[in-house]
Amino acid sequence: MQGPSKIGGAVDSDLGTPPPFPETFRHRIRPYARIYIPISAFVFTFVVFGVLEPARFLTLGNGAVVLSQSAVLCVVGFGMTFVIMAGGIDLSVGSVVALTGIIGSSVGRDYGAPAGLAAGLLTGLACGFTNGLVFSKLKIPSFITTLGMLTVARGAAYVYSQGESFVVYQLPVFREIGVFPGIVYVTLGFFGICHFLLNQTRFGRHCQVIGGDERVAILTGVRLDRVKILMFSLCGFMAGVGGLLLASRVGAATPQLAVGLELDIISAVVLGGTPLTGGIGNVHNTILGALIMSMLSNGLIIMGIKSDIQLMIKGVVLILAVFLSLEREKIGIIK
Amino acid sequence: MSTLAEDSKTLGAGAAAPLVRMRGISKAFGAVQALRRVDLEVWPAEVVGLVGDNAAGKSTLMKILYGIYTPDEGEILVESKAVVFHTAHDARAHGIEMVYQDLALVDNLDIAANVFVGRELTRRFLGVVEILDKRRMERAAGQVVQTLDPDLGPVRRKVRILSGGQRQTVAIARSLCFEPKVVIMDEPTASLSLEKIHRLLELIQRLKARGLAIILISHRVEDIFTVGDRVVVLKRGEVVGGRHIRDTSVEEVAQLMVAGSPQRAMRAEGVHGTRG
Numbered sequence: 001m002q003g004p005s006k007i008g009g010a011v012d013s014d015l016g017t018p019p020p021f022p023e024t025f026r027h028r029i030r031p032y033a034r035i036y037i038p039i040s041a042f043v044f045t046f047v048v049f050g051v052l053e054p055a056r057f058l059t060l061g062n063g064a065v066v067l068s069q070s071a072v073l074c075v076v077g078f079g080m081t082f083v084i085m086a087g088g089i090d091l092s093v094g095s096v097v098a099l100t101g102i103i104g105s106s107v108g109r110d111y112g113a114p115a116g117l118a119a120g121l122l123t124g125l126a127c128g129f130t131n132g133l134v135f136s137k138l139k140i141p142s143f144i145t146t147l148g149m150l151t152v153a154r155g156a157a158y159v160y161s162q163g164e165s166f167v168v169y170q171l172p173v174f175r176e177i178g179v180f181p182g183i184v185y186v187t188l189g190f191f192g193i194c195h196f197l198l199n200q201t202r203f204g205r206h207c208q209v210i211g212g213d214e215r216v217a218i219l220t221g222v223r224l225d226r227v228k229i230l231m232f233s234l235c236g237f238m239a240g241v242g243g244l245l246l247a248s249r250v251g252a253a254t255p256q257l258a259v260g261l262e263l264d265i266i267s268a269v270v271l272g273g274t275p276l277t278g279g280i281g282n283v284h285n286t287i288l289g290a291l292i293m294s295m296l297s298n299g300l301i302i303m304g305i306k307s308d309i310q311l312m313i314k315g316v317v318l319i320l321a322v323f324l325s326l327e328r329e330k331i332g333i334i335k
Numbered sequence: 336m337s338t339l340a341e342d343s344k345t346l347g348a349g350a351a352a353p354l355v356r357m358r359g360i361s362k363a364f365g366a367v368q369a370l371r372r373v374d375l376e377v378w379p380a381e382v383v384g385l386v387g388d389n390a391a392g393k394s395t396l397m398k399i400l401y402g403i404y405t406p407d408e409g410e411i412l413v414e415s416k417a418v419v420f421h422t423a424h425d426a427r428a429h430g431i432e433m434v435y436q437d438l439a440l441v442d443n444l445d446i447a448a449n450v451f452v453g454r455e456l457t458r459r460f461l462g463v464v465e466i467l468d469k470r471r472m473e474r475a476a477g478q479v480v481q482t483l484d485p486d487l488g489p490v491r492r493k494v495r496i497l498s499g500g501q502r503q504t505v506a507i508a509r510s511l512c513f514e515p516k517v518v519i520m521d522e523p524t525a526s527l528s529l530e531k532i533h534r535l536l537e538l539i540q541r542l543k544a545r546g547l548a549i550i551l552i553s554h555r556v557e558d559i560f561t562v563g564d565r566v567v568v569l570k571r572g573e574v575v576g577g578r579h580i581r582d583t584s585v586e587e588v589a590q591l592m593v594a595g596s597p598q599r600a601m602r603a604e605g606v607h608g609t610r611g
Contacts (some may be wrong), residue, residue, distance in 0.1 A: 220453030221424030
């Protein structure tokens with residue numbers, strides 16, 4: 001074996017030399033790209049809308065709107081970060097947001113707000129737990145498992161609501177506390193919890209190991225199933241939180257709530273710097289990604305871009321984010 | 336360390352039971368019979384070489400001992416107690432560690448994290464939550480790594496940037512961190528330079544002096560003759576011979592690998608049952 005090998009790593013590298021890095025341009029810029037792409041994307045979006053629509057985009061009021069819009073993306077994105085970090089994906093979060101919003105608001109209407117909150121959170125948790133169970137025990141790829149849950153949860157939202165929509169009174173967290181709406185503090189609270197879970201606990205470390213190399217996780221005795229069930233449960237729970245926040249912000253829960261939200265959330269997580277190939281990333285990255293995504297929606301709305309065109313733009317952004325971040329040599333074969 | 340080494344030596348020599356006894360292990364993958372009624376014993380302070388052609392069943396046997404596969408038949412006794420391993424976690428809890436040929440490291444994590452992967456040290460936070468004790472892991476990993484390779488550098492470096500030999504040091508450090516009784520090494524010399532091979536064989540002797548048992552899977556029969564006490568030859572999933580190194584030759588072992596048969600192995604001697 002002569003020269004740098006593109007596939008191997010440790011095979012011929014024991015001559016005191018560092019392992020042969022495939023010296024492609026993309027490979028060399030990646031460590032920097034992971035830090036600078038999210039920041040540049042953030043600055044770029046900000047500057048573009050700032051220049052095009054300074055009068056309406058660059059106001060404090062609009063800043064607060066962007067922040068509270070990003071809250072749902074953030075909260076659900078935190079949960080999603082664990083799943084993507086571990087190399088999986090959860091496509092069901094949009095539907096779970098809708099289902100929890102509806103169950104939360106209907107129970108809340110009949111039995112009071114605390115019961116509604118509890119019911120919503122439990123619904124999210126149950127959906128996530130089911131995802132984790134199906135994924136780990138039946139060994140179905142997370143992509144298909146959660147695609148199934150996407151349809152099931154959406155259908156359940158229609159069945160439960162029977163086409164009705166529930167009026168939701170705003171939760172007190174939407175009042176402003178100091179400069180920011182209260183929802184920002186709620187988001188920061190969940191950020192703290194998720195950051196702690198990912199970086200300080202064995203569970204978080206094992207998500208990283210599974211995403212880094214699942215085979216190593218098996219060989220070193222990581223309890224795969226437990227970690228997988230836990231991480232999907234967490235993601236479902238956070239989708240539950242997101243559902244309650246969204247229903248409360250919008251003022252109504254309908255079964256059409258949050259259609260396609262999963263793609264915005266995946267974009268936010270990936271744009272922030274947690275590649276779909278897993279193993280790297282962090283929850284604070286997701287905040288940046290969520291801010292970019294909500295700034296994008298907000299700016300496009302302000303500029304009067306039609307919603308169908310917005311969809312197209314967001315699709316392109318998702319592809320772009322994945323293109324820039326994917327570690328292709330890690331998965332080897334792209335299917 | 337010398338007193339400890341002497342203690343374990345006498346302990347090893349006087350031990351009445353093997354550390355590990357695998358009895359009648361069979362394993363099939365679909366139609367392929369990977370192992371057929373294989374027996375293997377490992378005593379304290381003993382280096383056992385496991386040799387055989389490709390597909391002889393060496394790795395499968397070791398993966399069973401390490402809890403990755405469960406055997407279809409047969410039993411495993413650790414210090415005379417029957418055990419059932421469902422995952423590597425169970426095997427590690429019984430003091431059995433394995434260093435894989437490809438080392439099984441996570442590139443994105445640092446050295447300390449790789450040393451403790453799967454068995455992270457934790458401490459209580461605010462009395463209730465268990466959190467990673469990163470400082471203790473870094474210190475412990477640093478100490479073990481230091482004894483193996485003083486030049487490896489800080490344990491917060493990502494494994495991605497290490498050379499092949501350094502990566503192996505990290506993998507070996509992982510296997511030594513929890514006071515193991517048995518360390519399985521799968522082709523540890525396969526990707527090493529000659530100089531590094533000597534260092535590794537020295538390390539194996541040091542571990543043996545501390546009372547550890549080492550199972551060495553290797554294509555390089557000469558390595559097993561340098562450090563081994565006993566060699567077990569597998570062929571097509573069956574034991575075709577077991578010899579004490581001092582009673583055999585490289586030629587005989589090579590002969591067994593090529594032409595050995597299970598019947599001859601049983602006639603050979605009571606090598607499995609008793610220490611010579």
